[in-house]
Amino acid sequence: MFKGLSDRISQSLDRVKGRGRLTEDNIRQTLREIRMALLEADVALPVVKDFIEHVRERAVGQEVLKSLTPGQALVKVVNDEMVRVMGEAHDGLNLHGKPPVVILMAGLQGAGKTTSTAKLARYLMESEKKKVAVVSTDVRRPAAIEQLETLAGDIGAVFYRAESGTEPRRIAEQGLEHARRQHADVLIVDTAGRLHVDADLMQEVRDIHAAVEPLETLFVVDAMTGQDAARSAAAFGEALPLTGVVLTKADGDARGGAALSVRQVTGKPIKFMGVGEKTDALEPFHPDRVASRILG
Numbered sequence: 001m002f003k004g005l006s007d008r009i010s011q012s013l014d015r016v017k018g019r020g021r022l023t024e025d026n027i028r029q030t031l032r033e034i035r036m037a038l039l040e041a042d043v044a045l046p047v048v049k050d051f052i053e054h055v056r057e058r059a060v061g062q063e064v065l066k067s068l069t070p071g072q073a074l075v076k077v078v079n080d081e082m083v084r085v086m087g088e089a090h091d092g093l094n095l096h097g098k099p100p101v102v103i104l105m106a107g108l109q110g111a112g113k114t115t116s117t118a119k120l121a122r123y124l125m126e127s128e129k130k131k132v133a134v135v136s137t138d139v140r141r142p143a144a145i146e147q148l149e150t151l152a153g154d155i156g157a158v159f160y161r162a163e164s165g166t167e168p169r170r171i172a173e174q175g176l177e178h179a180r181r182q183h184a185d186v187l188i189v190d191t192a193g194r195l196h197v198d199a200d201l202m203q204e205v206r207d208i209h210a211a212v213e214p215l216e217t218l219f220v221v222d223a224m225t226g227q228d229a230a231r232s233a234a235a236f237g238e239a240l241p242l243t244g245v246v247l248t249k250a251d252g253d254a255r256g257g258a259a260l261s262v263r264q265v266t267g268k269p270i271k272f273m274g275v276g277e278k279t280d281a282l283e284p285f286h287p288d289r290v291a292s293r294i295l296g
C-alpha cells in the first residue's frame with residue numbers, strides 16, 4: 001500500500017533498525033529521508049512539518065537515544081506518529097437516529113462518490129444487516145444517476161428515481177420520503193461533483209444537507225491526489241459540517257499523500273477506504289493497520 005512512500009520510509013528505517021547505538025546525526029539523517037519521502041508522496045506541507053517535528057521531539061529525547069534498542073524505538077515513534085496523523089482509532093458511522101438515517105456523500109467529480117455510495121450500501125446491508133436506500137441528485141449527469149441505479153440493482157438496494165426536471169434538493173427530500181415508505185434503515189444521498197470546487201456546487205450540496213439533515217456527511221476523496229485532496233477537503237470542510245472521509249483508490253499506485261493529510265486538514269476521521277472498483281472493495285479504515293502496511 002502506498003508503495004513509493006512505504007519503500008522509502010522502510011529503507012530509511014531499515015538502516016537504523018538493528019543498531020545498538022544511534023547518534024543525533026543518525027536521527028537527523030533519518031528524519032531528512034522521511035521528510036523527503038512524505039513530500040514526494042504529496043503529503044500537505046503543514047502535515048509534513050508537524051509530523052517531523054513530533055518525531056524529532058520524541059527521537060532526541062530519552063525514549064530513543066537512551067533506549068537499549070534505539071533503532072527499534074525510532075521505528076515505534078515513526079509508527080505512532082503515522083497512526084496519530086491518520087486519526088488514532090477506527091471511527092465508525094453514527095447510525096443512531098430515527099430511521100431512515102441519512103448519509104450524504106460529497107466530493108469532486110471522479111473522486112468515487114457514486115461507486116462509494118454503492119459500496120457503503122452493500123457494506124451496511126451485509127455487515128450491519130441494514131435495509132438501505134440510495135438516491136442520486138446529480139441532475140447534470142444523467143449517466144451518473146443510471147450508474148447508481150445499475151449498482152443498486154446489482155446489490156439489491158432500494159433506488160429512488162425522481163421525475164426529470166426535479167431540483168437536487170427536492171430529489172433528496174423525495175428520496176427520503178421513499179426510503180421511509182420502504183422502511184429503509186439508511187438512505188445514502190449521492191451528490192453532483194465538479195472538476196473544481198465552485199460556489200454553485202457548494203450551495204447545491206448545502207441545500208441538500210439542510211433539506212435531509214444527514215447524521216453522516218462524508219467527504220469522498222481520491223487517494224491518488226495529495227495536496228489537491230487537502231485543498232478540496234479544506235473547501236468542503238468549510239462549506240459543510242463533515243463528519244468523516246471516504247478515501248478512495250487506495251489500491252493501485254496511490255502515493256498516500258491524501259491518506260496522511262485529510263485527517264489533519266479537515267479534523268475529521270477517515271472512516272472507510274476504497275480498494276478497488278467493485279462494490280465489495282471497501283474497508284473500514286484502521287489507522288494502525290494502514291500505518292503497519294506503510295511501514296512494512
Ligand code: GDP
Nearest residue numbers: 109110111112113114115248249274275276277
Ligand atoms: P464520482 O464522479 O465521484 O461519482 O466517481 P465514480 O464513482 O464514478 O468513480 C470514478 C472512477 O473511479 C470510476 O471509474 C470508478 O470505478 C473508479 N473508482 C472509484 N473508487 C475506486 C477505488 O476504490 N479503487 C479503484 N481502483 N477505482 C475506483
